[in-house]
Amino acid sequence: MVVVTGRExxxxxxxxxxxxxxxxxxxxxxxxxxATQAGHALPLLPQEFPEVVPLNIGGAHFTTRLSTLxxxxxxxxxxxxxxxxxxxxxxxxxYFIDRDGAHxxxxxxxxxxxxxxxxERVRAVYKEAQYYAIGPLLEQLENMQPLKGEKxxxxxxxxxxxxxxxxxxxVEIARLRAVQRKARFAxxxxxxxxxEMPITPYECPLLSSLRFERSESDGQLFEHHCxxxxxxxxWEAVAxxxxxxxxxxxxxxxxxxxxxxxxxxxxxxxxxxxxxxxxPIYEFKITWWKxxxxxxxxxxxxxxQSELLCKKGCGYYGNPAWQGFCSKCWRExxxxxxxxxxxxxxxxxxxxxxxxxxxxxxxxxSQGAQSLTFSKFEEKKTNEKTRKVTTVKKFFSASSRVGxxxxxxxxxxxxxxxxxxxxxxxDRVSKEFIEFLKTFHKTGQEIYKQTKLFxxxxxxxxxxSIEEQSExxxxxxxxxxxxxxxxxxxxxxxxxKIMDQIEKYIMTRxxxxxxxxxxxxxEKKDLAIQKRIxxxxxxxxxxxxxxxxxxxxxxxxxxxxxxxDIIEMDSKRVPRDKLACITKCSKHIFNAIKITKNEPASxxxxxxxLIYIVxxxxxxxxxxxxxxxxxxxxxxxxxxxxxxxxxxxxCCAVAFxxxxxxQSLNLSxxxxxxxxxxxxxxxxxESENWSPDACLGVKQMYKNLDLLSQLNERQERIMNEAKKLxxxxxxxxxxxxxxxxxxxxxYPLEIRPPNQSLASIDSENVENDKLPPPLQPQVxxx
Numbered sequence: 049m050v051v052v053t054g055r056e057x058x059x060x061x062x063x064x065x066x067x068x069x070x071x072x073x074x075x076x077x078x079x080x081x082x083a084t085q086a087g088h089a090l091p092l093l094p095q096e097f098p099e100v101v102p103l104n105i106g107g108a109h110f111t112t113r114l115s116t117l118x119x120x121x122x123x124x125x126x127x128x129x130x131x132x133x134x135x136x137x138x139x140x141x142x143y144f145i146d147r148d149g150a151h152x153x154x155x156x157x158x159x160x161x162x163x164x165x166x167x168e169r170v171r172a173v174y175k176e177a178q179y180y181a182i183g184p185l186l187e188q189l190e191n192m193q194p195l196k197g198e199k200x201x202x203x204x205x206x207x208x209x210x211x212x213x214x215x216x217x218x219v220e221i222a223r224l225r226a227v228q229r230k231a232r233f234a235x236x237x238x239x240x241x242x243x244e245m246p247i248t249p250y251e252c253p254l255l256s257s258l259r260f261e262r263s264e265s266d267g268q269l270f271e272h273h274c275x276x277x278x279x280x281x282x283w284e285a286v287a288x289x290x291x292x293x294x295x296x297x298x299x300x301x302x303x304x305x306x307x308x309x310x311x312x313x314x315x316x317x318x319x320x321x322x323x324x325x326x327x328p329i330y331e332f333k334i335t336w337w338k339x340x341x342x343x344x345x346x347x348x349x350x351x352x353q354s355e356l357l358c359k360k361g362c363g364y365y366g367n368p369a370w371q372g373f374c375s376k377c378w379r380e381x382x383x384x385x386x387x388x389x390x391x392x393x394x395x396x397x398x399x400x401x402x403x404x405x406x407x408x409x410x411x412x413x414s415q416g417a418q419s420l421t422f423s424k425f426e427e428k429k430t431n432e433k434t435r436k437v438t439t440v441k442k443f444f445s446a447s448s449r450v451g452x453x454x455x456x457x458x459x460x461x462x463x464x465x466x467x468x469x470x471x472x473x474x475d476r477v478s479k480e481f482i483e484f485l486k487t488f489h490k491t492g493q494e495i496y497k498q499t500k501l502f503x504x505x506x507x508x509x510x511x512x513s514i515e516e517q518s519e520x521x522x523x524x525x526x527x528x529x530x531x532x533x534x535x536x537x538x539x540x541x542x543x544x545k546i547m548d549q550i551e552k553y554i555m556t557r558x559x560x561x562x563x564x565x566x567x568x569x570x571e572k573k574d575l576a577i578q579k580r581i582x583x584x585x586x587x588x589x590x591x592x593x594x595x596x597x598x599x600x601x602x603x604x605x606x607x608x609x610x611x612x613d614i615i616e617m618d619s620k621r622v623p624r625d626k627l628a629c630i631t632k633c634s635k636h637i638f639n640a641i642k643i644t645k646n647e648p649a650s651x652x653x654x655x656x657x658l659i660y661i662v663x664x665x666x667x668x669x670x671x672x673x674x675x676x677x678x679x680x681x682x683x684x685x686x687x688x689x690x691x692x693x694x695x696x697x698x699c700c701a702v703a704f705x706x707x708x709x710x711q712s713l714n715l716s717x718x719x720x721x722x723x724x725x726x727x728x729x730x731x732x733x734e735s736e737n738w739s740p741d742a743c744l745g746v747k748q749m750y751k752n753l754d755l756l757s758q759l760n761e762r763q764e765r766i767m768n769e770a771k772k773l774x775x776x777x778x779x780x781x782x783x784x785x786x787x788x789x790x791x792x793x794x795y796p797l798e799i800r801p802p803n804q805s806l807a808s809i810d811s812e813n814v815e816n817d818k819l820p821p822p823l824q825p826q827v828x829x830x
Contacts, residue, residue: 104142108149222334233335237276241327274315306335481553518679559621564672573671591713592656606640611665623681634694
């Protein structure tokens with residue numbers, strides 16, 4: 049290969065020009081030289097470029113000034129067009145660069161006027177800037193999104209030990225399992241935890257002490273390996289578990305893989321005493337190719353299972369009422385906010401006190417004529433001080449520990465609520481509670497005493513807000529559980545049973561006062577959600593992509609049972625019983641899906657079906673029941689287990705119904721508005737689907753409605769066709785009139801004298817003499 053270069057020696061090169069870089073080496077091997085060049089084999093003169101340079105970048109044509117290409121001396125473009133290197137030209141004389149020219153226009157715009165590309169093209173332009181070695185463009189692009197965010201993400205991943213190795217391990221494990229099973233996807237378990245010792249059970253009050261005071265044997269138990277394929281963590285950064293999950297999905301998707309993940313629970317391995325590992329376990333589904341379907345794919349309802357967990361990353365289920373936190377994390381955040389508010393109130397009270405003292409001191413030096421004003425000031429000062437004391441007392445009256453000695457000694461007289469005529473159910477629950485505690489002897493007596501004192505204390509706190517009463521109840525649950533574990537040495541299994549009985553006893557008595565109280569807007573929310581569900585009566589299972597076939601008798605029975613269970617929730621008094629209704633409803637849903645699909649149901653199938661059941665059942669006082677469970681249920685039930693999972697899904701279903709729109713149902717906005725307004729309905733009852741026992745009046749009603757709908761459609765169709773015919777006639781009339789007018793203008797009418805007689809037709813012919821004589825008839829004899 050012949051290398052064609054200029055004659056200019058290295059000593060004459062301008063400062064800063066590229067001389068031996070890899071980018072310049074690409075241009076030391078030009079295209080095959082012409083015959084003339086190969087024959088003479090003589091060095092050519094330096095290549096000269098015109099002031100306006102035509103370019104051919106991989107087939108895309110550009111035109112720019114030579115000074116634009118040489119704007120920055122230390123770039124590849126400046127070196128290419130410096131004259132020291134030969135650049136081939138195409139048939140039209142354009143200088144050819146073998147590079148994709150899709151984004152070269154953005155590079156030229158920066159060289160011309162410093163313009164930067166839009167965000168969606170930043171990554172592609174950044175690659176071009178790297179190739180052409182345009183430093184200023186690279187610097188500005190690195191400060192733009194998404195490159196700037198990518199730098200922050202890589203800085204976070206730099207703190208993650210063995211991140212790239214674990215990422216490759218995920219891909220390799222998924223590939224091997226897919227090959228072994230000959231499947232298009234593979235599943236594997238991944239543990240993601242942020243803290244060094246992520247053991248945060250709700251029932252462990254001595255966690256902080258054990259964190260720093262443990263023996264070597266205990267340390268080995270704590271530092272165990274969860275039974276998963278890959279583990280990520282711990283790390284020291286603000287980013288939480290969900291940030292790392294997002295990084296994993298992003299990096300795996302960048303490799304062309306389809307990735308789905310969901311949280312399937314926690315490790316829950318027993319470590320020591322009453323401590324269990326609570327590291328969250330996620331199931332990653334790596335799909336190697338997508339399954340082709342002849343039917344058009346409908347977008348179903350999908351909620352990432354990680355969204356159901358506490359957003360603090362502790363592994364427990366979160367709750368919308370607690371702003372996405374679990375009960376434990378929410379109480380921590382609530383106490384922090386409350387302490388901050390109390391501190392601010394103290395500072396405000398001290399500032400008001402200083403201002404009053406200063407005002408009082410200045411008033412003392414005033415004249416006697418202002419005695420009336422001073423008396424008014426004294427009255428104002430007294431009122432302000434009373435209000436201030438009341439405000440401070442309000443913040444400190446509710447003790448965070450209802451089981452303290454101070455609170456126990458306050459109520460001396462028995463509460464009227466205890467001495468009142470109890471109902472049959474309350475009396476039955478009280479007897480069952482007493483019989484249950486008899487098996488625990490001394491511990492049972494202590495529990496009963498604390499429970500009675502708690503009920504008496506709650507009687508005096510009825511004027512408190514429902515949030516404060518809920519906090520007192522949750523504190524009582526926590527205190528009792530801690531005492532049984534630390535003092536009574538009760539096993540965790542028995543502690544759970546005792547807490548269930550305590551909850552049943554106290555909530556049966558407090559139900560009348562704490563369920564849907566008048567001081568809250570629970571009733572308003574109930575009416576709003578009921579009105580919303582009634583307006584959505586037209587929603588069909590197909591719109592929600594519900595995998596349930598109600599034509600199957602067994603499936604239809606399961607749907608009816610699920611609706612019955614969710615409605616029956618309102619008749620229960622104890623939060624645990626209400627949760628049991630939700631759990632039974634959910635299990636019926638899973639069974640219905642399993643029968644329909646002939647395979648186990650997934651989480652993506654469960655949530656749309658639960659939404660459909662809620663829409664079809666329209667449970668009474670739905671929001672009040674959800675708030676009641678959230679406020680007064682034993683928090684350990686809402687944080688873990690199947691009860692917590694199903695309750696969290698119910699909260700998501702209600703939130704979805706409140707925000708349901710046309711896009712969620714795969715409908716156009718026009719159809720959605722028509723269905724919501726009641727103008728039409730997508731469901732039609734076919735005559736052959738009626739059961740033999742159906743009412744004749746109902747059949748006739750549906751038949752008449754169908755007939756009216758058909759007549760309405762026919763009327764609209766006739767009106768549209770009539771309007772179209774009228775428009776066509778008007779257009780045809782206007783067209784004919786225009787054509788006549790055009791012909792008249794093109795050929796105007798001329799009035800001529802009458803024609804001459806036939807006899808004088810040749811009178812004006814001056815050349816008559818030259819005409820031959822007329823033919824005469826001749827007779828031939830035959």
